[in-house]
Amino acid sequence: MARPREFDEQAVLDAASDIFWAKGFEATSTRELTARTGLTPSSIYAAFGDKRGLFRCALDHYLTRLREKMAMLETSVTPAQAITGFFEHTIERSVSDTQQRGCMLVNSALEASPADPEFRDGVAVELSRIEAFFRNQFAAGQERGEIPAGLSPETAAQQLLAVLLGIRVLARVRPERALMTGAVQQTLQPLGLPPLKGAASSTGKSHRDKS
């Protein structure tokens, strides 16, 4: 009943998250959102409530694709390969993004006002989800003998999370492949995880890389 929506919600969220991703919440105006999404203020406020509501939906839209990526890796390759593959994927996206947007979740995490604990907690939960992905994959890899035992999956996951967040910060201001691969490679190796594709795997110094 009643008039149906004329816009494609996925397309709108694609556009909205693009802007929020690049410029952040505060620096994005509702004018720009209406211009880039193509729909009017009326439609936006009817569908999403207010600017924060649209931002939440846009971030969730972004996170959905992130979760799908993790789920894909979980089912398509071995646990150890899933971890390394996740970093490969992240680095690839970081260096190929001409806008240097980094990660929308990380950007949002740092812009989250101290006065908005609700949103901040939401971000924290999402980071915990990534940490759990690392922990579960690491433990599964140990169980199947793919990853040497001896290291606790908890600690490994904490380190992997920190390094991931670190290269996502670097993606925004210094998206240099050599820098990211160096940091990640030095993390994966002592954990007994497979090396990045195209990265030198020997312990000593390699002269093969180029920035």
Added chain:
Amino acid sequence: MARPREFDEQAVLDAASDIFWAKGFEATSTRELTARTGLTPSSIYAAFGDKRGLFRCALDHYLTRLREKMAMLETSVTPAQAITGFFEHTIERSVSDTQQRGCMLVNSALEASPADPEFRDGVAVELSRIEAFFRNQFAAGQERGEIPAGLSPETAAQQLLAVLLGIRVLARVRPERALMTGAVQQTLQPLGLPPLKGAASSTGKSHRDKS
């Protein structure tokens, strides 16, 4: 000649960086800046040009103290201890900050607009400075035999920088000591660096930590 300034520039920058640090550039209004610094719009605009100018000065004020911290560590302890000490200091500040402000440099890095390459480059240079601190200390530690040779200081510094940035992101949304110490400890150990104070140093799983 002429009328002298009535305000203490250091105190004003302290106040200004406090606000910018907690809320970011965009979310901070000039009204709040005048209220918290105690000086009038006229004085602010005469002294710093505009809002961006004040922000740049406030960030530089913050970075000066960061650089002093690194310089202090470089001269007061051994190279390996300087690296570990830097992380101890960072974690301590992160978990004790009730506002969960994280690091002003990292916050600024992620808020930096893609359309402002000048400011972005400034942040990148500062991150390179931290990376250089790690690299120099690591190399110095190897030369004096304090740190085992075999690993390249470049790679080690890249990893240390990434982990540092990672825990600074976590400081904003998940300032849990166990999480940070776990990530850092797992990084320091394979590099042959001294453990954090109060952290378990054995390879196996420890039950001593509490969040």
Added chain:
DNA sequence: TTCGTTATGTATCAATCGCTCCACAATGAG
């Protein structure tokens, strides 16, 4: 003292902000 110069305080400015109002269009139910 008088004057030139610079800092401060207050009252705003124009622009932009997030958001709403209301007339109208497009549907399904009857």
Added chain:
DNA sequence: CTCATTGTGGAGCGATTGATACATAACGAA
């Protein structure tokens, strides 16, 4: 068809933004 309901378009609301104008105050030089 009529009508209730919901989406759309666009003008424009009050509030707030970053920044300024201008009168006054506080100094040093003469």
